[in-house]
Amino acid sequence: MRLSICAAAIATTTLFLSSMATPAYKPSSKSPSQIADEMRRKQKQKKLDTIDNKYFHEPGGDSTLGHYDRRYFHGVVSDEERTDTQSHMIRAYLNFFHENELDTWIAHGTLLGWWWNGKRLPWDLDLDTQVADATLHHLGDVHNQTRYAYNSSDGATQREFLLDVNPWIWQRNRGDGLNVIDARWIDTRNGLFIDITGLSEIRPDTHPGVWSCKNYHMYQTGELYPMRETMFEGVVAKVPYNYDKILVDEYKVGALVVTEFNGHMWNTTLKEWVKTQETLDQETKERMRKEVEERKQREEVERQRKAGEERKKKEKEDRKKMDMEDKKKALGEAKLE
Numbered sequence: 656m657r658l659s660i661c662a663a664a665i666a667t668t669t670l671f672l673s674s675m676a677t678p679a680y681k682p683s684s685k686s687p688s689q690i691a692d693e694m695r696r697k698q699k700q701k702k703l704d705t706i707d708n709k710y711f712h713e714p715g716g717d718s719t720l721g722h723y724d725r726r727y728f729h730g731v732v733s734d735e736e737r738t739d740t741q742s743h744m745i746r747a748y749l750n751f752f753h754e755n756e757l758d759t760w761i762a763h764g765t766l767l768g769w770w771w772n773g774k775r776l777p778w779d780l781d782l783d784t785q786v787a788d789a790t791l792h793h794l795g796d797v798h799n800q801t802r803y804a805y806n807s808s809d810g811a812t813q814r815e816f817l818l819d820v821n822p823w824i825w826q827r828n829r830g831d832g833l834n835v836i837d838a839r840w841i842d843t844r845n846g847l848f849i850d851i852t853g854l855s856e857i858r859p860d861t862h863p864g865v866w867s868c869k870n871y872h873m874y875q876t877g878e879l880y881p882m883r884e885t886m887f888e889g890v891v892a893k894v895p896y897n898y899d900k901i902l903v904d905e906y907k908v909g910a911l912v913v914t915e916f917n918g919h920m921w922n923t924t925l926k927e928w929v930k931t932q933e934t935l936d937q938e939t940k941e942r943m944r945k946e947v948e949e950r951k952q953r954e955e956v957e958r959q960r961k962a963g964e965e966r967k968k969k970e971k972e973d974r975k976k977m978d979m980e981d982k983k984k985a986l987g988e989a990k991l992e
């Protein structure tokens with residue numbers, strides 16, 4: 656059933672492409688609007704080449720700071736806040752794509768999280784999705800800078816998310832490597848985001864049916880399509896047809912087998928990744944260390960405040976004493992006269 660849908664989808668695509676490639680007159684020439692479009696893109700790209708090459712900026716390059724958008728960053732958030740942000744963020748994203756009939760699917764670590772229990776991996780610092788390049792270009796043309804108002808299904812959480820599309824989406828190879836992320840879905844309260852990357856057939860002449868992102872993750876058409884409809888974080892989502900192969904290619908078979916990872920253990924009863932006792936102990940220790948440090952700081956501030964008060968009091972007393980002595984002296988001089 657699925658395979659026949661796939662075959663039909665591919666047949667349609669082929670038909671569409673071949674009809675595009677053979678215009679009614681002057682074979683192999685481009686339409687004026689296509690040429691104008693291309694020139695506009697080239698000009699846009701040239702202008703970009705001369706300015707700042709990187710579009711998305713992060714407050715730092717390490718694995719933590721590299722996952723915040725610099726414009727909206729106000730400090731690293733707690734695990735609880737990240738979990739809350741990411742689970743609403745992906746629901747909003749999937750709803751937006753669904754409402755606008757745009758195709759997208761979950762990828763990388765997010766796909767791995769789905770594989771285990773249909774949820775994000777609790778330690779994941781960002782979320783990843785993919786789109787086909789046609790969808791990406793449509794996002795750039797029509798939906799760039801959308802601010803999506805989100806209301807959770809229970810009505811308890813309202814948020815706003817920004818869709819920001821990188822102007823470098825027209826360049827489909829890696830280039831200087833500074834713009835491999837094509838778009839972001841950003842929580843503007845704290846700067847956390849979903850990385851959106853587009854896939855293109857970058858070598859349709861020599862490698863047809865091979866899809867690649869700008870970071871050269873490669874997929875065959877048949878690995879991706881037809882997409883499977885599923886649930887992720889409680890909302891309708893899509894995953895690539897051959898998700899097992901894609902995950903093993905990227906993370907090796909261990910990622911689907913090993914049940915202790917990144918300070919978490921897979922609990923078969925709960926079907927959840929839970930923090931190991933070791934992680935919990937470490938967190939308790941870290942929290943206590945911070946508390947002690949904060950108390951010391953507070954005590955130091957208090958000590959300095961008291962010292963300042965003492966100094967002022969003493970200065971006041973000294974001044975009083977001097978005043979008295981001056982008066983006495985003046986009195987003595989008056990007596991002498």
Ligand SMILES: *[C@@H]1O[C@H](CO)[C@@H](O)[C@H](O)[C@H]1NC(C)=O
Nearest residue numbers: 805806807808809810811813
């Ligand atoms: C959010 O949804 C709830 C019901 O699901 C509704 O009562 C509430 O008015 C909505 N809030 C906004 C801001 O749309």
Ligand SMILES: *[C@@H]1O[C@H](CO)[C@@H](O)[C@H](O)[C@H]1NC(C)=O
Nearest residue numbers: 795799800819820821822824
């Ligand atoms: C999206 O909007 C931003 C802000 O206006 C702009 O800098 C960027 O070039 C736009 N992206 C595309 C693909 O046009």
Ligand SMILES: *[C@@H]1O[C@H](CO)[C@@H](O)[C@H](O)[C@H]1NC(C)=O
Nearest residue numbers: 920921922923924925926929
């Ligand atoms: C899994 O979670 C359940 C419920 O919290 C708990 O009773 C059980 O001991 C856990 N299993 C493991 C292996 O930690």
